[in-house]
Amino acid sequence: MPSTALQKPLLALLLVAAIAFPVIAANDYYIYVMSLAYIMAIAAVGLNLILGYTGQLNLAHAGFMAIGAYTVGILTVDYGVPYWIAFVIAGFLSAFIGVFAGLLSLRLKGHFFSIFTLCVGFIIYLIIEKWDALTHGTVGIIDIPAPTGIGPLRFDHTWSQYYLVLFFLVASLWLMSRIVHSLLGRAFVAIRNSEDLAETLGISLMRTKVLAFVLSTFYAGMAGALYAGFVRFIGPGMALESHTFDMIAFILVGGIGTLFGPLLGAILLTWLTQSLQFLQDYRMIIFGPLLILLVMYFPQGLIGYYRERQIKRAAASVQDRRLQRAVLGSGQEARTNA
Amino acid sequence: MNIFFQQLLNGLTLGSVYALVALGLTLVYGILHIPNFAHGALYMVGAYAAFYFVGTLGANYWVAMIGAAAVVALLAVLSDRLIFHRLKDAPPLHDMIAAIGLLLFLEACIQATWGAEFHRLAPPYPQIVRVFDLVAPAQRLIIIAAAFGLMLVLHLFLTRTLVGSTIIAMAQNREGASLVGIDATKVSILTFAISGALAAVAATLFSPINLIYPSMGHLVIMKAFVIIILGGMGSIPGAIVGGLVIGFAESFGAFYVSTNYKDIIAFALLVLILSLRPQGLFPSGAR
Numbered sequence: 001m002p003s004t005a006l007q008k009p010l011l012a013l014l015l016v017a018a019i020a021f022p023v024i025a026a027n028d029y030y031i032y033v034m035s036l037a038y039i040m041a042i043a044a045v046g047l048n049l050i051l052g053y054t055g056q057l058n059l060a061h062a063g064f065m066a067i068g069a070y071t072v073g074i075l076t077v078d079y080g081v082p083y084w085i086a087f088v089i090a091g092f093l094s095a096f097i098g099v100f101a102g103l104l105s106l107r108l109k110g111h112f113f114s115i116f117t118l119c120v121g122f123i124i125y126l127i128i129e130k131w132d133a134l135t136h137g138t139v140g141i142i143d144i145p146a147p148t149g150i151g152p153l154r155f156d157h158t159w160s161q162y163y164l165v166l167f168f169l170v171a172s173l174w175l176m177s178r179i180v181h182s183l184l185g186r187a188f189v190a191i192r193n194s195e196d197l198a199e200t201l202g203i204s205l206m207r208t209k210v211l212a213f214v215l216s217t218f219y220a221g222m223a224g225a226l227y228a229g230f231v232r233f234i235g236p237g238m239a240l241e242s243h244t245f246d247m248i249a250f251i252l253v254g255g256i257g258t259l260f261g262p263l264l265g266a267i268l269l270t271w272l273t274q275s276l277q278f279l280q281d282y283r284m285i286i287f288g289p290l291l292i293l294l295v296m297y298f299p300q301g302l303i304g305y306y307r308e309r310q311i312k313r314a315a316a317s318v319q320d321r322r323l324q325r326a327v328l329g330s331g332q333e334a335r336t337n338a
Numbered sequence: 339m340n341i342f343f344q345q346l347l348n349g350l351t352l353g354s355v356y357a358l359v360a361l362g363l364t365l366v367y368g369i370l371h372i373p374n375f376a377h378g379a380l381y382m383v384g385a386y387a388a389f390y391f392v393g394t395l396g397a398n399y400w401v402a403m404i405g406a407a408a409v410v411a412l413l414a415v416l417s418d419r420l421i422f423h424r425l426k427d428a429p430p431l432h433d434m435i436a437a438i439g440l441l442l443f444l445e446a447c448i449q450a451t452w453g454a455e456f457h458r459l460a461p462p463y464p465q466i467v468r469v470f471d472l473v474a475p476a477q478r479l480i481i482i483a484a485a486f487g488l489m490l491v492l493h494l495f496l497t498r499t500l501v502g503s504t505i506i507a508m509a510q511n512r513e514g515a516s517l518v519g520i521d522a523t524k525v526s527i528l529t530f531a532i533s534g535a536l537a538a539v540a541a542t543l544f545s546p547i548n549l550i551y552p553s554m555g556h557l558v559i560m561k562a563f564v565i566i567i568l569g570g571m572g573s574i575p576g577a578i579v580g581g582l583v584i585g586f587a588e589s590f591g592a593f594y595v596s597t598n599y600k601d602i603i604a605f606a607l608l609v610l611i612l613s614l615r616p617q618g619l620f621p622s623g624a625r
């Protein structure tokens with residue numbers, strides 16, 4: 001929803017906090033974890049567009065992130081392409097493959113779409129794992145170069161990379177807010193709420209849904225490209241659906257269909273898993289039930305909950321005023337009658 | 339001829355395992371109208387339960403199979419009562435997310451207990467059966483015989499008994515079934531129990547010639563989805579025929595095309611078919 005005058009200072013405060021974070025944390029490890037959370041947030045923001053705003057559960061999202069990461073990995077390591085050129089290609093290649101995947105999969109509705117994308121994700125995983133000559137197979141790609149400097153800017157240590165990632169996070173959030181507040185964004189939400197109604201309003205279902213899908217895969221590709229340059233090691237496992245599920249968890253915790261929900265969820269859950277480090281591989285013992293409980297009792301997420309309360313409060317105050325007016329009115333009426 | 343026969347046998351083995359898993363999935367779909375993504379985890383838990391009964395408790399193979407079926411049936415019923423039943427009024431998205439949450443939870447639990455490494459169920463019947471110049475491992479023949487026996491029993495149960503026909507009735511028309519006095523809760527418990535037991539039996543049958551590991555359910559469940567989309571969601575004969583089609587496609591594809599990419603065949607088939615016919619091969623009346 002449009003950022004009101006009240007929300008603007010809050011956003012500025014958040015941005016200042018994010019910029020000051022490396023200085024306050026003063027610990028390379030914390031900065032590293034935070035950057036990773038931002039990268040996952042970019043991917044989750046993209047997934048939220050198709051899942052939260054358009055209402056389609058795409059289970060191949062991690063696959064598209066892997067396509068972005070592998071594009072950077074293969075181009076920079078095997079073909080010596082400069083990082084930034086590979087970076088741009090990664091986003092567009094993911095989106096390009098997204099066009100075809102979207103055209104095929106969005107002909108299906110509801111859970112058929114989910115099953116289909118689950119299979120698409122698995123095909124991506126299998127291709128990455130089996131096509132040794134191109135993707136290095138199960139070994140993965142190691143020693144991916146860090147992003148090269150732009151002008152006077154260098155990205156060779158953790159905190160300068162943190163700012164790079166932060167820049168892309170802010171840019172992608174800004175772009176997403178432009179998208180969801182535009183007429184197109186309203187079309188996405190209309191489709192989520194009722195496909196029949198949206199069609200009646202003259203929204204072209206297929207074109208709009210494919211557009212949402214392609215935009216979300218573009219986000220996934222960019223996030224993957226950043227991930228490759230930041231972590232500098234990638235393996236086929238990143239295309240697996242458990243990875244998509246991490247992102248769904250971020251979105252659900254933060255608030256599905258809200259702009260900042262995926263970011264909030266990514267930061268909260270990343271720090272939760274980091275503080276439960278011994279649980280790294282077993283995080284799903286906590287995440288799994290957490291998600292089930294969330295969809296059962298708290299499906300709107302943190303930001304959704306906050307917004308619901310705000311709306312309720314606004315409604316209550318309107319009601320109050322109406323009540324007051326009614327009481328006053330009846331008082332006056334009584335007086336005139338007397 | 340011999341090689342061809344070998345592939346035929348492989349295809350039949352794979353197909354009957356897939357069909358058992360897909361049958362459970364399609365039955366639950368008839369009740370829930372939701373793809374139960376957790377079904378693959380039930381299959382995996384079934385394999386581990388059998389592995390535990392045979393390996394640690396030293397149980398007989400068939401006893402272990404019954405034990406695994408009981409454990410998984412209970413787990414499936416619990417998942418229905420605790421999760422899916424409570425979500426029946428929620429949007430379908432929530433059921434799907436809850437199902438995936440359950441899948442990953444079960445997988446993580448198994449991995450925490452048994453580790454990520456591969457296990458193997460000792461083959462109870464390592465013999466080789468020889469008929470003229472055709473050879474077949476006994477386990478494969480057992481898989482085929484047991485799977486088809488079970489399918490026959492299930493078919494008779496669903497069509498010839500009153501309790502079985504309540505399941506069919508519920509799948510065909512929920513309101514209508516309630517109107518004639520069928521208890522939805524009972525039917526749903528029964529359906530989940532059957533689907534869990536089928537998954538466990540399939541896993542126990544297949545484990546002696548395959549490996550046991552936490553993510554073993556992924557491929558199987560995805561293929562089961564492909565099968566029930568091919569065969570029509572909720573259709574029982576469709577699940578069996580679809581299972582055999584995928585089984586044969588894989589065994590012949592692995593032999594005549596490439597072993598490396600045999601797992602892609604099922605998905606490529608799905609992508610191809612759904613691209614041409616988005617409503618599936620045999621669209622069911624329900625959807």
